[in-house]
Amino acid sequence: MIRKVVKDAKEAIVGIENAMTCMFGGFGLSGIPENSIQAIRDNGVKNLTCISNNAGVDDFGLGLLLQTRQIKKMISSYVGENDLFEKLMLSGELEVELVPQGTLAERCRAAGAGIPAFFTPAGYGTEVAEGKEVRWFNGKPHILENAFEADFAFVKAWKGDEAGNLIFKGTARNFNPLMAMAGKITVAEVEELLPAGSLDPNQIHTPGIFVQRIFEGVNYEKRIENRTVRPKA
C-alpha cells in the first residue's frame, strides 16, 4: 500500500506557496473541501489563482479566502451570491476569468488525462471565444480549449480509503473527481476514512492513483445555500 494518509488539513497543505494555482471541488457550497479551505486561510499563503466552479458565499467556502485577500485570480463559471466578490472584482483587486461550466469541467479532466487541448462548441461567437482557434466539425463551429494546470487540487469525498480511493455522495460529486485527476498534488478530505479493502473496487469514483494525500476531515458544516422544501403532507 502506497502511504498517503496525513493527520489533518494542516499537514495536507504542506508545500503550498504564494502564487500557486489551486483547484477546489464543489458546486455552490455542496461538496467543497471545508477543512482544506480553513487550513489555507490559517496558513495565510497569498496571491493564489483558484479554479473553482463558484466562489463560495461571503462567509463560507472560498469566500473565506476572499475575506483575507489570499486570492489574486478566480477562474469560475458562476460567481453570483457573493457581495464581497463583486466588490473586489469591480475595484480591480480580484482578477476573474469566466469559463463555461462544461468547458471548466472538461479542462480539468483533460489536464488529468494528458489531453492538452480539445474542441468544444461552447462559447463560439461569444466573449469566451476571443483569441481562440475556431474550427468547423460536422457543420458546426467549435473552439479550441486548453487543459488547466494546477499545483494543488483540493477535493472532498464522502468515503475514502487508505489507498486514496474516493466515493462521493449525491450531487456533491460534481467537479471533485475531475479536479482530483488534475492536481500535481491532490489532497482529498473525506467524511469517513477507511482501511484499504473496505470499499468495493467496482464502486470507486476516483481511483487512488490520483490522490497524493488523504485525511478524515472534522466538523463538517455542509451548509445549504438555497433550502427549498415541500410542506409535510
Added chain:
Amino acid sequence: MIRKVVKDAKEAIVGIENAMTCMFGGFGLSGIPENSIQAIRDNGVKNLTCISNNAGVDDFGLGLLLQTRQIKKMISSYVGENDLFEKLMLSGELEVELVPQGTLAERCRAAGAGIPAFFTPAGYGTEVAEGKEVRWFNGKPHILENAFEADFAFVKAWKGDEAGNLIFKGTARNFNPLMAMAGKITVAEVEELLPAGSLDPNQIHTPGIFVQRIFEGVNYEKRIENRTVRPKA
C-alpha cells in the same frame, strides 16, 4: 420512466442495416455483448464497420461475424489471437484500421461527449500519425484525433435497471461505458435487469440517458481466453 426495455437481442437490434457502423464493448472476451453478437449473426446484416478493441477469437465474440463475412472493416487496437482474422486481412477481404488503445477509448468518449476532436501524444511519429495534424504542447508533440461515429453501440453490463442505468463488474467494464455514450442507438444487455429504484444512484457507471434499449441477456458463456492460476496452497 422512459420506456427502454425490449424483450431480447432480436428486438434490440431492430433497425440495423447493411454498411452501418457498430461499436462493441469488451476487452478480449471479457465484457462482450454475447447476445447481441448472436442476434446480429442470425440477422445476417452485412458490410458492417465494427469498432471494438479486439476481434474475438475464431469461434467466439466478433469472430462469429468474421466467420459469416458480415464485417467489412474492423477498427481495433489489437487483433491477435484470431487466425481467421489474419487470413481475411492478408487476403484483403477485411479492411483493418489499427488505433492505439487509449486513443480508441478517448475517441469513443469524445463522440458521446460532443468533443469532435482532441490532441493526444499517442502515435506521434508512427504510422498512426500519417496525415494527421501535429501540434506541440508543453514541449511535446501531439496529434489531432477525431471522435468516432456509430449507428449502434452494443454493450454488456452486470446489472441494469429499467431506466437504462448500468453497473459493470471488474475489468469487464473496459470500453463498455464509453461506447454506451457514443452510439446513436445504444443497446445494453445485462446479466440482471432490475426495476428502477433497485440500484444505488451513487453507483451507476452509465446513466440511463445513454441507453436506448435494454434487455436481460441469456445463456452467458463468459469464456476465459487465458486462464492462469496458482495451485491451491
Added chain:
Amino acid sequence: MALDKTGIARRIAQEMKDGFYVNLGIGIPTLVANYIPEGISIEFQSENGILGMGPFPIEGTEDPDLINAGKQTITALPGAAFFDSAMSFGMIRGQHVHMTVLGAMEVAQNGDIANWKIPGKMVKGMGGAMDLVASADNIIVAMMHTNRAGESKLLTKCTLPITGVSCVRKVVTDLAVLDITPQGFELREVAPGISVEDVRNATEGKLIVGDNVREMEI
C-alpha cells in the same frame, strides 16, 4: 390577458414529448416540471450531476449533498443517477439531452441569446448556459416579452454580450409563442386576450405573422 410565469411554464410543458430528457434553467423554466402532460414520460437532468431529479424534499429531509443547478435542495426519483460534471456536460454537448429551457435577457431574430452578463452592472457568469445553448438542438426560451422598463426583449440584434449564436428555436413569453425562422420571429400563438397588434408593439425584432396564428390553449 398576458400570461403569468405559471402560464408560460404551462405552455412550455406542452412542448415536451414522451421519452425526452430535459434540462430546465433557473427561474420560470424550473416551474415547467410541475405541468408535464399526463401520459408522457420525461426525465429531468440538472447539470450539476443528476438525472431523474424529483420535487423539492419534504421539510426536514433536506440533504446538503443533493441540490440542483440553482443550488436548491431536491430529491432523486427511482431510477436516478448521479455523476460528475464532465459526464454531465458530456450528456449536454453530446446532445443526449433533448430539450433545454432557459431564461433570457434578450433574444435576437436570428436566434442569438444573451443571458449572462450586463457589462458594468452584473457579472455573475455564464454557468452552464453557454454549453447548453451551443449543444442542444432544441432550445426554448421562457421569458417576459418586455423588460421592467417596458422595452422589448425580442430584438433585431442583441445589445448585451451573447451567450450563444443562432441557437434559440422557440420563444414563449407572457404574450406569445414564436418560432425562430430564417425570416425572423414567426408568430405562432398569442396569449388569451392578446392581439397580434399587442405582440407587434412589444417586439422590436422582425415579426412574421402568417395566416394561422392561434390562441394558446393552456
Added chain:
Amino acid sequence: MALDKTGIARRIAQEMKDGFYVNLGIGIPTLVANYIPEGISIEFQSENGILGMGPFPIEGTEDPDLINAGKQTITALPGAAFFDSAMSFGMIRGQHVHMTVLGAMEVAQNGDIANWKIPGKMVKGMGGAMDLVASADNIIVAMMHTNRAGESKLLTKCTLPITGVSCVRKVVTDLAVLDITPQGFELREVAPGISVEDVRNATEGKLIVGDNVREMEI
C-alpha cells in the same frame, strides 16, 4: 553468463521506487511483479481497467470478469479499483503511472522503440503500447539483446515500424543494463560473466562505455 528472463525481471524490479504506480507489459515485464524489493510499496495498473492488481487466482477461483491486459485471469488486492478504458488511459497519458516496462522487437539509440508490427508478417496491433510509450516519463524495455537469428535488437535506427519516438529511457537485456543518452546506448552494467566486449559485439547501435561499468547484482 547471460541472464534468463527471470534474471531480467529481477534486475528491472530493482528500478522500482517506493510509491510507484507501475504498468507491466506482456511477457518478461509481467514477471517483474514477483521480485519487488522488500520494504517498498508499489501498485500495479493494468490498462484494461484495474489498479491494485494482485497475483493469479488460486485454481478454481478464476473470474472471467477479472483479467489483465494480457487477458490472463488475475486477482484484485485490498484497495484495488476498477475503471473504464478512458480513465485508464487518462492515468497513463496524464503521467500518473510512474513507470512502464515493455518488451520490444527493436530499440534505437535515440530511444525509438518498435514492438507492434512486422510488415507482411505479423500485424496484431499496438494495443496500448503507443499510448504507454508516448506518455510515461520512465519507460524501461525488457528484452533479449539479440533476436533468434542472433541479430542485435539495439540498433542505430529501427528497421520496423516504430511504436514511439525517443521514449525509451533504459534497456535491460540478458547481457546488460543500458541507459539511452543523447550520445547513444550508455552501458551501465553487464550480466555476471559477460564482458563489455560481449555487449559490444551484440549491439549494432552506438555503444558508450564509461569507466564505471559494473556487474549487475541480482
